[in-house]
Amino acid sequence: MTKVFEKSPAFFDTFTRKPAMQKTTHYCPGCGHGTLHKIIADLVAELGIQDQTIIVGPVGCGVFIYYYFESASVSAPHGRASAVATGVSRANPDSVTISYQGDGDLAAIGTSNAIHAANRGENMIVFFVNNNIYGMTGGQLAPTTLIDQVSTTSPSGRSVLNEGYPLRMAEMIAGLEAPVLSARVAVNSPKNVRQAIKVIRKGLEIQRDKKGYAFVEVLSQCPTNWKKDPKEACDWIDEVVCQQYPLGVLKDLIEERAPQQRKCERVEFDAIAEQLNLTTSDDNGKEQIELLQDELRFKFAGFGGQGILSLGMMFSQLSMERHMEVTWLPSYGPEMRGGVANCSVVVSKNAIGSPVVDHPNVLVALNRPSLEKFGPLVPQDGLIIYNSSLIDQIPDDLQGKVYALPATDLASTAGTVKAANVIVLGFIAQKTGMFKLDDLESFLTNTFKKPALLEINRKAVQAGWRAAEQI
Numbered sequence: 001m002t003k004v005f006e007k008s009p010a011f012f013d014t015f016t017r018k019p020a021m022q023k024t025t026h027y028c029p030g031c032g033h034g035t036l037h038k039i040i041a042d043l044v045a046e047l048g049i050q051d052q053t054i055i056v057g058p059v060g061c062g063v064f065i066y067y068y069f070e071s072a073s074v075s076a077p078h079g080r081a082s083a084v085a086t087g088v089s090r091a092n093p094d095s096v097t098i099s100y101q102g103d104g105d106l107a108a109i110g111t112s113n114a115i116h117a118a119n120r121g122e123n124m125i126v127f128f129v130n131n132n133i134y135g136m137t138g139g140q141l142a143p144t145t146l147i148d149q150v151s152t153t154s155p156s157g158r159s160v161l162n163e164g165y166p167l168r169m170a171e172m173i174a175g176l177e178a179p180v181l182s183a184r185v186a187v188n189s190p191k192n193v194r195q196a197i198k199v200i201r202k203g204l205e206i207q208r209d210k211k212g213y214a215f216v217e218v219l220s221q222c223p224t225n226w227k228k229d230p231k232e233a234c235d236w237i238d239e240v241v242c243q244q245y246p247l248g249v250l251k252d253l254i255e256e257r258a259p260q261q262r263k264c265e266r267v268e269f270d271a272i273a274e275q276l277n278l279t280t281s282d283d284n285g286k287e288q289i290e291l292l293q294d295e296l297r298f299k300f301a302g303f304g305g306q307g308i309l310s311l312g313m314m315f316s317q318l319s320m321e322r323h324m325e326v327t328w329l330p331s332y333g334p335e336m337r338g339g340v341a342n343c344s345v346v347v348s349k350n351a352i353g354s355p356v357v358d359h360p361n362v363l364v365a366l367n368r369p370s371l372e373k374f375g376p377l378v379p380q381d382g383l384i385i386y387n388s389s390l391i392d393q394i395p396d397d398l399q400g401k402v403y404a405l406p407a408t409d410l411a412s413t414a415g416t417v418k419a420a421n422v423i424v425l426g427f428i429a430q431k432t433g434m435f436k437l438d439d440l441e442s443f444l445t446n447t448f449k450k451p452a453l454l455e456i457n458r459k460a461v462q463a464g465w466r467a468a469e470q471i
């Protein structure tokens with residue numbers, strides 16, 4: 001075992017989350033997460049399973065676990081780590097799969113996922129970090145909050161009549177038939193850490209030997225939200241928390257259980273395509289596009305409702321039909337409520353490294369905020385097409401070649417302002433030489449089934465094309 005003060009070999013040498021945090025973690029001083037990370041990392045290294053280990057991280061204070069462990073890792077949506085770990089474990093039967101979850105993640109939003117994974121006896125170890133509170137979001141009551149414990153949402157203390165009893169997950173899991181191990185440990189004192197190491201070693205050995213499901217609940221101090229200093233928080237676990245959450249091994253069938261291996265069949269793409277009635281043939285008689293560069297990175301941006309995402313999709317689909325590598329990445333979030341909605345599209349002759357577009361070769365800005373936001377990011381040899389119907393002022397710091405395209409006015413003349421995105425489609429196709437007008441028209445014919453709509457969009461694409469020839 002690595003010495004207590006040595007950095008575990010299963011950790012990265014430097015943690016790259018933030019430049020100022022390369023040697024330390026993001027956890028608060030005195031937090032139990034760091035101690036638990038160290039125990040797991042030391043044991044993973046000691047058991048020689050680092051290359052097999054895949055960690056599934058939660059939403060919560062442990063969300064950045066992938067910055068610390070030099071293992072494969074996957075981030076799961078909130079509460080879904082046990083479900084994601086199920087997929088990871090089944091698709092990689094030789095892996096040692098770790099699901100790392102807090103009490104909000106596992107015992108609130110993810111209870112059903114957690115219980116069913118345990119009940120199926122998946123080959124995984126689950127670390128359930130119980131600090132009796134929602135840590136990351138500021139100390140709200142969790143299913144694990146102690147009776148009478150004060151939280152930001154239970155200012156008079158948890159009341160059994162109001163919020164029910166604390167959920168004892170380790171006992172619940174121990175009551176199921178499938179799990180091999182269920183235990184509760186703590187990381188608040190040297191004595192408890194020694195006991196935790198023993199139990200966690202056992203849980204990881206179960207994984208190494210493929211014997212099934214192990215659950216380790218870890219009582220962990222959260223000095224920040226408990227409003228205690230680190231020493232008081234550690235003492236509080238012994239004096240108060242352990243009274244409601246007794247430590248101990250609640251179930252241990254490690255000697256009785258034989259290794260279990262689930263069948264993992266690799267399904268070929270052709271078989272899936274056949275099931276879905278999809279053609280697997282790539283040959284549609286069309287040739288690859290000639291691009292201005294081997295890879296073009298587009299950013300389409302505007303108000304939600306201007307057809308920005310559809311514009312990106314049309315470009316992607318047209319490019320795919322021409323056997324190009326393509327990614328399409330929409331951006332949602334608050335931007336959908338009146339600000340800048342955008343999507344990134346990469347079209348390449350080769351495999352694409354990342355779908356993220358920071359410095360677009362081609363920017364389409366259909367409103368002013370998007371031109372202000374993304375315009376300065378376009379390099380000198382890039383193209384900026386902005387909607388001059390709605391933008392009357394352009395930033396001073398643009399470097400790329402700028403085209404003013406009255407997209408909304410042209411669309412209105414074609415029949416509806418909603419066709420501004422198709423105006424842009426015709427404009428870019430002509431300016432970049434990626435598609436011929438005939439290609440665009442036959443694409444629209446296949447896309448719009450209603451004759452009236454098709455007519456408007458055909459007029460729009462022609463108007464965009466003509467505008468590009470004239471500017």
Ligand code: SF4
Binds near residue numbers: 221222
């Ligand atoms: S809020 Fe609590 S659980 Fe989260 S990092 Fe800080 S001390 Fe740890």
